[in-house]
Amino acid sequence: MSMTRPDILTRAWLTLIVLSGVSTLAAAAITxxxxxxxxxxxxxxxxxxxxxxxxxxxxxxxxxxxWRRGFNLSLTLFMLGALGLYLIPSF
Known part of the structure; x- marks a missing residue:
């Protein structure tokens, strides 16, 4: 059974909500x-x-x-750079 476009978008939206909630919990864990x-x-x-x-x-x-692979590679490299900059002051 294939999913229709609205079903895919709804699942993506729900996943985004869950990921945002987990991000909030991770940020709140610092306190x-x-x-x-x-x-x-x-x-x-x-x-x-x-x-x-x-x-x-x-x-x-x-x-x-x-195109997706190219964007994923770019995003991953950017995230690793941002992570490195975030961690530099702690060394």
């Missing part, structure tokens, strides 16, 4: 005494997942695998 470096890395990773989902589902890159 509870958890390591800010780990929480920050989790938030950045979840942001990467949300960006990939938006590009794939809402902008239709799921139908263009080579």
């Amino acid at each position: 509870a005494g958890y390591d800010a470096r780990i929480a920050g890395a989790i938030v950045l990773f979840l942001a990467l997942m949300k960006a990939r989902l938006i590009l794939s589902r809402y902008l239709g890159l799921a139908d263009a695998p080579s």
Whole structure:
């Protein structure tokens, strides 16, 4: 059974809501005494997942695998750079 476009978008939207909730919990964990470096890395990773989902589902890159791979590579490199900049002050 194939999913219709509205079903795919609805599932993507619900996934985005869940990922945003987990990001909020990770950020709130810092005030509870958890390591800010780990929480920050989790938030950045979840942001990467949300960006990939938006590009794939809402902008239709799921139908263009080579473009999707290029954007995923760019986003991943950007996230790793942002993570490195985030972690530099802690060394």
